[in-house]
Amino acid sequence: MRVCRKHRHVIEERGVPEQARKIPHFIEAVEQVRCRRRARIGAGGIPRDDFDLPLMRRVERIRPVRVGHDPLRASDPQRPLRRRKRQGPDRDRRRAASRQERVHGHRSARVYVNGVLNRHRMTRIAISGIMVAASRQALPHSMRKLALASIAAATLCLRLPVHAQDLVLDRFGDYLDSLRAQVGIPGLTAAIVGANDITWERAFGYSNVERLERTRTDTPYHVDGLTQTLTATLVLRCVEGGRLSLDGRAGDATIRQLLTHTSGPTTAPQFLYRPDRLAPLADAVSTCTGESFRTAMADLLDQSLMNDAVPGPDASSQHYASILDRLATPYAVNAQRRPSPSHYTATTLTAAAGLIATTRDLANFDVGLKRRGLLRPEMIALAWSNPTTASGQLLPHGLGWFVQNYNGEPIVWQFGLGDNASSSMTVMLPRRALTLILLANSDGLVNPLPLAAGDVLVSPFAKLFVGLFTR
Numbered sequence: 001m002r003v004c005r006k007h008r009h010v011i012e013e014r015g016v017p018e019q020a021r022k023i024p025h026f027i028e029a030v031e032q033v034r035c036r037r038r039a040r041i042g043a044g045g046i047p048r049d050d051f052d053l054p055l056m057r058r059v060e061r062i063r064p065v066r067v068g069h070d071p072l073r074a075s076d077p078q079r080p081l082r083r084r085k086r087q088g089p090d091r092d093r094r095r096a097a098s099r100q101e102r103v104h105g106h107r108s109a110r111v112y113v114n115g116v117l118n119r120h121r122m123t124r125i126a127i128s129g130i131m132v133a134a135s136r137q138a139l140p141h142s143m144r145k146l147a148l149a150s151i152a153a154a155t156l157c158l159r160l161p162v163h164a165q166d167l168v169l170d171r172f173g174d175y176l177d178s179l180r181a182q183v184g185i186p187g188l189t190a191a192i193v194g195a196n197d198i199t200w201e202r203a204f205g206y207s208n209v210e211r212l213e214r215t216r217t218d219t220p221y222h223v224d225g226l227t228q229t230l231t232a233t234l235v236l237r238c239v240e241g242g243r244l245s246l247d248g249r250a251g252d253a254t255i256r257q258l259l260t261h262t263s264g265p266t267t268a269p270q271f272l273y274r275p276d277r278l279a280p281l282a283d284a285v286s287t288c289t290g291e292s293f294r295t296a297m298a299d300l301l302d303q304s305l306m307n308d309a310v311p312g313p314d315a316s317s318q319h320y321a322s323i324l325d326r327l328a329t330p331y332a333v334n335a336q337r338r339p340s341p342s343h344y345t346a347t348t349l350t351a352a353a354g355l356i357a358t359t360r361d362l363a364n365f366d367v368g369l370k371r372r373g374l375l376r377p378e379m380i381a382l383a384w385s386n387p388t389t390a391s392g393q394l395l396p397h398g399l400g401w402f403v404q405n406y407n408g409e410p411i412v413w414q415f416g417l418g419d420n421a422s423s424s425m426t427v428m429l430p431r432r433a434l435t436l437i438l439l440a441n442s443d444g445l446v447n448p449l450p451l452a453a454g455d456v457l458v459s460p461f462a463k464l465f466v467g468l469f470t471r
Helices: 022-034 040-043 091-104 128-136 141-156 161-182 226-238 257-258 273-290 291-302 318-324 359-370 377-383 458-469
Strands: 188-194 198-208 331-333 340-343 355-357 403-405 409-418 420-429 435-442
Touching: 091 273, 161 188, 161 198, 161 458, 188 359, 198 359, 226 257, 226 291, 226 355, 226 359, 226 377, 226 409, 226 420, 257 273, 273 291, 355 359, 359 420, 359 435, 409 458, 420 458, 435 458
Parallel strands: none
Antiparallel strands: 188 198, 188 435, 331 340, 403 409, 409 420, 420 435
């Protein structure tokens, strides 16, 4: 139990796991609640209506310390408090036993973030027993820390009014950086894209640890598997023009099967995520456009205003050479989260990997899909739809993108992975015209998560974004 000596009210932390107490913002929140709003607390506590968060097993109020029975105390806050006599050791022992039972049983948490968002007239937010539930999940110790951090971030950002959006994004960035540090990613660049432009962007960590070069919002990375979203765009534009058919053959499979990562009969397709199967799509694009796949990709980059993107690490151009000089150094990170320089896995441009880009480049591509007409709306709707089997089962991958549903909210996403070198992720909320873009110079965004199974919410990074912006 903590008692604010200045304003004489109680802050209790019963039931909060030790892992949660070590979160920096959690500790900061506890310190902020200690000595704020004397009149409000001294008049009898915080009204229950102030808490509209169904997160706690039992929400309890911050109560003033009752030192003796003094009925005039409430009407006269300046009246001196009288000391209360001790009522014997038995009562103290009973209280200690009861307190110990509640702590070990994780019965409740009486810690309130009083005024964390106060300068924006925010409703007080409770740090709740949801952390207790997260700590009990059957997760590895490192992943448990990630879960606690992401839950704490989502809890702090619930029910935010529009005029505090800048503070919401600042909080989001702080917790994103916390997750990055816990995973051990040396450098990370992030952006949130709205309907027409970037609404928020930040760079964290180092693009080169040895030279202490900080990452920047225009730092280029290998995007690995995100390359297939641009390949899919090239293919679907050919389909729109009637020069290719989704049911036409490309190698041993149809174009539809390659884009959806399925195989087998059309009535009973089977899903297996294998980006290496996409190689025949490069030849299909060349046949459609009458030029090499690299040239077709370069044309798409120009049309999408992806000015710092490079169509493959072996692209020969003075302009591309200046971009490659700024390329983030790839790192392999060991179990102790210590990075060591490594090598990118992609050595040339293919239909599934090899593209180099910045978050701003991918943001321009995202806006191009939403507003600039890279694809027709009906083609985008088809690409962002789940394939179905004859029995009605939904498969997780559309035509170039993963597609899933979260509480009635569609999520369109894709990821990239270069083992021990790089990782990337895009998460789109089409109904809200919001997209999160993450690029990293280690594989920590993806490994060891089973993203290939089709559920982006196993990622604490994606879960933080989706949980915050779909409320």
